[in-house]
Amino acid sequence: MTKGWxxxxxxxxxxxxxxxxxxxxVVLTVVNSLMTxxxxxxxxxxxxxxxxxxxxxxxxxxxWVSFQQYDKALIATxxxxxxxxxxxxxxxxxxxxxxxxxxxxxxxxxKLRFPGREGWFLLYLMTMLMPFQVTLVPNYLMADRLGLLNxxxxxxxxxVFAPFGVFLLRQFMLHIxxxxxxxxxMDGAGLLRILGSVALPMVKPGIAALVVLLFVDYxxxxxxxxxxxxxxxxxxxxxxxxxxQEELLSVSFAVSVVYMMPMxxxxxxxxxxxxxxxxxxxxxx
Amino acid sequence: MKNNAIPNPLNRRFTRFIRxxxxxxxxxxxxxxxxFSLFYLIPFGQSVLNSFQDRWGEGFTLSxxxxxxxxxxxxxxxxxxxxxxxxxxxxxxxxSLLLALLLNQRVFIRNWLRTAxxxxxxxxxxxxxLVWQILFDWNGAVNAGLQHVxxxxxxxxxxEWAGFVIVLVYxxxxxxYNVILFLAGxxxxxxxxxxxxxxxxxxxxxxxxxxxxxxLTPTTFxxxxxSVLNSFxxxxxxxxxxxxxxxxxxxxxxxxMNNMFLSLDIQKVSSAAVLMACCIMALVFVLFRMERxxxxxxx
Numbered sequence: 001m002t003k004g005w006x007x008x009x010x011x012x013x014x015x016x017x018x019x020x021x022x023x024x025x026v027v028l029t030v031v032n033s034l035m036t037x038x039x040x041x042x043x044x045x046x047x048x049x050x051x052x053x054x055x056x057x058x059x060x061x062x063x064w065v066s067f068q069q070y071d072k073a074l075i076a077t078x079x080x081x082x083x084x085x086x087x088x089x090x091x092x093x094x095x096x097x098x099x100x101x102x103x104x105x106x107x108x109x110x111k112l113r114f115p116g117r118e119g120w121f122l123l124y125l126m127t128m129l130m131p132f133q134v135t136l137v138p139n140y141l142m143a144d145r146l147g148l149l150n151x152x153x154x155x156x157x158x159x160v161f162a163p164f165g166v167f168l169l170r171q172f173m174l175h176i177x178x179x180x181x182x183x184x185x186m187d188g189a190g191l192l193r194i195l196g197s198v199a200l201p202m203v204k205p206g207i208a209a210l211v212v213l214l215f216v217d218y219x220x221x222x223x224x225x226x227x228x229x230x231x232x233x234x235x236x237x238x239x240x241x242x243x244x245q246e247e248l249l250s251v252s253f254a255v256s257v258v259y260m261m262p263m264x265x266x267x268x269x270x271x272x273x274x275x276x277x278x279x280x281x282x283x284x285x
Numbered sequence: 286m287k288n289n290a291i292p293n294p295l296n297r298r299f300t301r302f303i304r305x306x307x308x309x310x311x312x313x314x315x316x317x318x319x320x321f322s323l324f325y326l327i328p329f330g331q332s333v334l335n336s337f338q339d340r341w342g343e344g345f346t347l348s349x350x351x352x353x354x355x356x357x358x359x360x361x362x363x364x365x366x367x368x369x370x371x372x373x374x375x376x377x378x379x380x381s382l383l384l385a386l387l388l389n390q391r392v393f394i395r396n397w398l399r400t401a402x403x404x405x406x407x408x409x410x411x412x413x414x415l416v417w418q419i420l421f422d423w424n425g426a427v428n429a430g431l432q433h434v435x436x437x438x439x440x441x442x443x444x445e446w447a448g449f450v451i452v453l454v455y456x457x458x459x460x461x462y463n464v465i466l467f468l469a470g471x472x473x474x475x476x477x478x479x480x481x482x483x484x485x486x487x488x489x490x491x492x493x494x495x496x497x498x499x500x501l502t503p504t505t506f507x508x509x510x511x512s513v514l515n516s517f518x519x520x521x522x523x524x525x526x527x528x529x530x531x532x533x534x535x536x537x538x539x540x541x542m543n544n545m546f547l548s549l550d551i552q553k554v555s556s557a558a559v560l561m562a563c564c565i566m567a568l569v570f571v572l573f574r575m576e577r578x579x580x581x582x583x584x
Contacts, residue, residue, distance in 0.1 A: 105317035138328030161320030
């Protein structure tokens, strides 16, 4: 395999600029969040205006590194923190709830026999493949019937029972060799005991993968809150950031960084689970 | 007393049933089945019913579908969504396959590169919206560059070019996902195949087509399916960049659905959902069928 370093170097030279291009929006956001408000307006103040011949000035290094934007966004304007909290308030229950519900169901689907197993699983699978354009309609009808509209539970409950977690964890359950479970049964362990002390430790990576994938998906959500939450004060930060107006332009980079940080840090620390989850599921959720 | 001492067969069968695996499975499944039925299955059945009912929730009629298919905004949304998928998916699959092939060989800082390709997947679209505006605004950086080299500037988001921008964003977002899937597929090809090909003196091109791409085909089916499904999610990016009323060129299915939700036209939104579900099921069916045909052909 040691065929010299010329070909690998050439490939790297080809791949690195593409990587840089993909990272560019993130880097630009972080760099710009460190500019002073005045520098922001000087560089980007002409955005969205048609009566000027000025162009924006892409800048990679701020004249002056300042945390003024963060100060204004997080301390002077509590609104952003409030919207950030909205996001947390919806995403965390969905993740915990779906992980719990899906672990129980995935164990049954993956390791137990019962009539109708294949049929039910097919229903879960088909539902999982459906885009929002399809699933939001039944979600909406039921939320309407239960009177949950304009309340965060109209997003949390369908999230908890979404079929993705069952599918992903079943993939991990299938990898557990049945002999472990048979052995535990011989020892007289009940099913809950088997699930808790045999299956659960073995699917831990699966649960980690599920948590990361769900976080990515729901931290990003736009479709559900747009339809289910009329009240602007209840929207997660993801929806609000899109409607940021010119007067807030100067702080919006800092808000963007605050919003992407939990996601990026989680990804960098759990990249292995994230990638394993995608490979085993083939579904981003 | 006697009854207890000599259990009748029915009773025994009942206790065995209670202790059986099926019943334990049911207990474990109960929360998921109940919630799934309540929020997905039953209301989807309801929306199928709705789609065949008239405005007052009565009778059986096809008029919702008729109105839907004839409405110009539905046609626009459906055709835009279709063309977006038809154009962006092949580009995305080709680009990610190429990147995966390169990354699968010896490369410097390979893990760093892979992280860089996957990172856009986890960056919330909303936090990047401003960068896209800075790039594609009328006074944006791309136009500045164009003017610099003496070309006319474009109003990217408010012209036919908007479709092109959305394709770019879609590729930026999803390329890492497909690269992960392709890399996993590449790693599953047994190394012996290449060794045998080397012994027989096969050329690199022949190895690429004869081994790599052939054995990668099952992965490619999966990648195509996922890319199509993800292409329906591009509304997110579109909405965040262009708002609720974007240029005609990027008015997507979800924009149409949102408007129907806002006007509380449950019948129409139901028939649109049912129609879309049918399309997806047909697509999944065709892809699985093709994959099975390919498998039997391989054997």
